[in-house]
Amino acid sequence: MAADDSAMQLYLERCKATAAGYIERATRFNVTDLVLLGARPVMRQFSVTVRHDLEVISEAIDYHGVHHPDKGDFGTADWKWYQEEVGAQARSEFVRPETMDSLVQSVRNQAYAAISARTCIRTHPRRLFHTYTCNGCHGRGRVQCGNCSGAGEVRCGSCSGSGRTSCSSCGGSGSTTRHVTVTDYNGHTRHETQHRSCGSCSGGRVTCFTCGGSGKNRCGNCAGTGELTCTGCSGHGYLTKVTSTATYTNPGFAGRYPEGTPDYVHAALCKVGFASLASHGDIALQKVDVLRDKSAAEFVYQCAIPFCELSIDVRGVTSQWVMFGADPQIFDAGGVLEALLESDFKALADVSSGGARWSPWFYRSARKAVAPFMESEVNQMVIDATSEGLAPNAIVEVVNRSVSETYVEQTLKNLRTTVSVAANWSRLRSLIVLIVLSIPFSFAANGYLQRNKAIDLLSADKQRFIYQPDNAAIQWEMGLMTVPFILLGWFVAKWLSVRWLKKAGGERTVLWAQRQGLLMGKWTALLIVVTAVGTTGAFFKRWPMWVDDNGKGYGLIPLYEPRIPYEAQEAAKDMEKMRREGRKFESVVEIEKKRRARLKLEQDNNAAAGKP
Structure with a gap:
């Protein structure tokens, strides 16, 4: 005893x-x-x-x-x-x-x-054998071809079974047209159109080359035999059960x-x-x-x-436990964990229903609640079981009744609300940021593409409008130019959203959110692209966009290095030569003015002398 x-x-x-x-x-x-x-x-x-x-x-x-x-x-x-x-x-x-x-x-x-x-x-x-005749072919091993109904021939597709097709020489008209030049007895020439019967056909129709005039071709399904091997018995005619x-x-x-x-x-x-x-x-x-x-x-x-x-x-916290087995296993933990995890549970519930939800920086307070909540193994087990599709009552048994079914349901509800609100704010921030950035991106991209249309450096114009302001329609060219940039930005925004969730709750939380459809997906990407395209296109139809002769947007943003005209290149060479020889330094503009003055003087002298 x-x-x-x-x-x-x-x-x-x-x-x-x-x-x-x-x-x-x-x-x-x-x-x-x-x-x-x-x-x-x-x-x-x-x-x-x-x-x-x-x-x-x-x-x-x-x-x-x-x-x-x-x-x-x-x-x-x-x-x-x-x-x-x-x-x-x-x-x-x-x-x-x-x-x-x-x-x-x-x-x-x-x-x-x-x-x-x-x-x-x-x-x-002892095995039992019963050999019987195949019902599909009635013992023949062959069945009638369904393509040609056993005839072995099918109607020719080239001539639709008539045996004759349109003549390619005359196009089916039966006559050919020829344009000739005729000289009459006075030696005058004229153009005539002559119509003659087609020598290649009779009435515009010729014998069909494909079927040789028979209107039928050999069936390709049965090779002209009219029969196919029975699939029910593989051509044996009999089966054995x-x-x-x-x-x-x-x-x-x-x-x-x-x-x-x-x-x-x-x-x-x-x-x-x-x-x-x-x-x-x-x-x-x-x-x-x-x-x-x-x-x-x-x-x-x-x-x-x-x-x-x-x-x-x-x-x-007092709880009643039940254990069993030589190596003790927990059957009922008396809900003790629910009481111990009350502070974490309450913090998650508060953040999911509190006023912080309306803040764009909600993810900060959400992370402070989700991270400690997901450190507990029982909460991890709840998330894993949910990802596997288990119902709340089955999850309670998985965690040895250490929490109640109500705890499981409220936990999943609060966590879903928290992650959903954080994801929605992430979507909205990404939408705003990408739209705002798409406007200067398209401005710079279009300015660069328009660089070959720029005016000369010495032109009197100081600014060049790429698009004049207009109060109607939408500039699709500018909008569509932002699509590659927006798509790249969306992938970055999605990565940042997943990274936040992984830091807050780990890989299992990311997997759970993905199966719950809470992460940013294709519909978010489509919304961002459409909104950015429309906003950018509308912006450039209602706002002047100009680049000056130095390749700067609005005279401030350098977009490209402007091309140098041939005359300016020659002036630069002269200036460099003067610098090496130690002569007085003259700017490119001064040299160009002198060159133009010489050119004008030569033109005036030629005009006075009557030279072209």
């Missing part, structure tokens, strides 16, 4: 250590002040009945052609006789005593639940408990599965009942599995 007490005391210590470890893993708290208020370890005695029902299956497979039975098999061409033989063979398996005896002996000699799923325990040594009879056992588990056993015992055993009880306690075969009239056998096992009810106080 003392030995049993000491074993139960040792088991109690293991249960307490398991509870402490679970709390530390499942929360972000380092719990060291766990207080055991009460404990009730007990060895639960109960029985498990494993019932094996025999199931006989006749599996038939059709093979193409004629197959002959091997030694010991049975073959017949009589369908009725074949069906009767299949049924008789199946019935004989149900009453065959050797099958049941073999099953009982096998289960006795193996460990508990060695056969825990539907298993084939015997295959009848081969039936094999197999016997299966279907094990079913049922627990029987003494009166007064708590309900949680059965629930805990169902959670881990009756087939795996051997790893949680002691199991011994008690008796075997063979029910030959029902083709079944029942194996009754006596089981002894330790259970422990604990009352635990953690930081002033």
